[in-house]
Amino acid sequence: MKNNMKLVKNAAGRMVPVEINGETQIPYQGVGKYIPKGRKYAPPISSCANFPADGNKTVANLKEALIKSGLKDGMTISTHHHFRNGDLIANQIFDIAKELGVKNLRWYPSASFPCHEPLIKYLEDGTINRIEGSMNGALGRFASEGGMKGVGVLRSHGGRYQAVQDGEVHIDIAVIAAPTADAFGNANGVNGPAASGLLGFALADSQYADKVIVVTDNMVPFPCIPWQIHGNYVDYTVKVDKVGDADKIVSGTTNITKSPDRLLIAELTAKFCEATEIIHDGFSYQAGAGGTSLSIGIYFEEILRRNNWKARFIRAGSNKYPVKMLEDGVVDYILDGQTFDLEGVRSMRENANHVDTSPFTSYNYHGKGNFASMIDVVVLGATEVDLNFNANVVTHSDGYLLHGIGGWQNCLFGKTVILPIPLFRDRIPIIVDEVTTLCGPGELIDVIVTERGIAINPLRKDLIEKAKNSGLPIKTLQELKEEAERICGVPEKPVLDDEIIAVIKWVDGTVIDSVRKVKTR
């Protein structure tokens, strides 16, 4: 089924299938070009007469909730990554599906993590047909080697919301694992033994899925306040012994990097932002969780303090560093998409200026605007960048699918987008003639900062002008590429199979690129 797909060349010049998994696809048309008409998807009408008047929607266990929700072959099951690598629920859902003999499910997670590796056996035996979500680590390796029966689909956080809203993905059952909930289904992420911050990634699912199940290990009497998820959307609630592994919720990337090379890249990035006046009183930025990104935040803070400036808001990925800035009055607000450590959780719980957001407010293509385009500077990673600033964030240069898109594509709409990346990793140059997988069009990527020089997109004449006398090492991507190749050697082009194992969606739901099977030796 996966072979012999009809392919067309999209507006980015990439060959993409016009149909996958029996569903028609729209090829990428360019940034801001695809404007669908019509009405949004709507979930089935529900009536309160069908729900218990006392508000108690609790059922005995997850299995009963799934059976009552009508779990059957071919359904779409959604889960969320608020517990990151400490998620315990997704695996249980598919254990139950296997036990019930249900086949051919589409798993629609907001992200997958190494803890989901046990699901490979269900991808092999056909319980799960495909993953439409990020595929990292072992799952990515499995998918890249052609193990999945269906074709995977990778979307951004915003694209996931878009796909639900315009009906591209119809969720049959959403299972929302929540650190705290009440029997009615109100739920939040800021309280409970597995507190992880917020539940923004489950918002669309709660509103649009046919059936919604809330699972928690901290069932409190009504009302559960705050109610980040409204119980009015919820069909069943389930109490379990343990909903998430608290130790693994905090990701490992919440410390400043110790690598001198990455610190240098962070320092250069901050200097660039200062020299080009991107940083100013009242500016805003997107902070990530990676070590380099965190360090850039520290340098930004130094610049703000030195000038007696304040940032208006930080879009986060929060952790102890932005929290400290908020508490010290160096920033007015944190608009938070996910908390990366317990300090972030505490702050969100206690501080009204630490606000939980969702892909709806931040990233959704079908909103009447979103926050992403209002941010002054966004700092992101990439695995590859080509000479026209097009970037890859999902596959490595050997073709393996190893990262999700996350909010990456959505953040490209920030006013200035900077990719601080090392010029090479383990001999693999980052700047290439052609990216293995296109995830972000170069017209949206403004600056590449490496340890050996900074390249500015020729479209950004303003930045080129301002950086002219900064003393910073401004170079072209061509020069940087040559420098890397002098050190590493010129890499051979990996030979990939023709078979397409996944597609990459652009933020509007069109297909920007295909991911091909890796040839195993």
Place this chain on the structure above:
Amino acid sequence: MSDIITKSSIGNYGAKVRSDCQVIMEICESGGIDLQINSKVNAMFGNSNRELIMEILNFYEIKNAKIVLNDSGAIAPVISARMEAAIKSLITTDKDFLLPQIEENTTVTAKDKMRFSRLYLPGNSPNMMLNAGIHYPNGIILDLEDAVAPDKKFEARFMVRNALRNINFYGAERMVRINQIPQGLDDLDFVVAHNVNMILIPKCESAQQIHQVNDRINKLKIKHHIDYPIWLMPIIESALGVVKAYEIASEADNVASMAIGLEDYTADIGTLRTSEGTESFYARSAVVNACRAAGIQPIDSVFSDVSDMQALAINAKVSKSLGFDGMGCIHPRQISVIHENFAPEKKEILKAQKIFLAFKAAKEKGLGVVSLGTKMIDAPVVKRAENTLNVAISLGIIDKDWETNFEA
């Protein structure tokens, strides 16, 4: 398996090792070349790695061997250093397999070059060498001595030689710390012909050792037709070394600086090193004094707490005030702190600017005698002022064309 002669294992490989490789090699009597490559970059460099290894085997006329390359992204100079060490631990040959020397590493340095910072790099750890230059230390030290385990000394020499030739250090002075004399003399065979700028002589205790080193260097220079300067930086690390400091500093014209190594020195005098450094005050001052008497640069020890930049800054300030011209670094992040604290201060720069301008004005007027205010300025003072200004310019404290906007 009776045809196996012997087997060698060279290099580093493991979960935490990056940009390095391990070569396991057996030379056989028959069976041709059996080459197995395990590499995380096989998709991109599998073919070129295979070609390189075959080229090296061909160069040494090895026809029958079993080779396993376990690679974690090593670049060509690293792979060839490992291969050569593996081969030379099995066979005897005079031939060296050398990749073309990169042009950036053919620069020569002046005796009085600025030497605020010198970054130590373990001689057998190529992953730390690749990006050393981008932090712009004044010098990098490829260390064959304490940073290399005894069983790795052999292979480290090939690694250091190839690093001198093929890893771009972006203008940093290329230094090598050899092993203690006499063992260290043999290290010279691997570096003298490959554009090393400066040799560090550890645990130096006599002028005789300087003489021995220069003897070997001069023989190698003649053998390889070399005329670039090779400077020496003896390191004083013992009570006896401190006593002999002036003899050592003044033994030869190519002794450009002399350093003190405090870890070993404090052990030698039977005490512990403290952050205040009271215990080494005499030794540090003695070294500074000996260097100044001999007209060379006194260089301070390293500061070993890499996480405490404030303590490093204080240490550097004290060091400068004692008369040192620089100190060692064991982490790239220390470099900028050291540069900032060894940099000339504002009033120092202002004074230098005034001297420079007064000298220039006097020269234009054809005056033989230069004075600033009521003070006479002689040639060494002008030279020192020029040095201060050059340092200030190179550190970006003042502009290159500061004269145009200068207001006294």
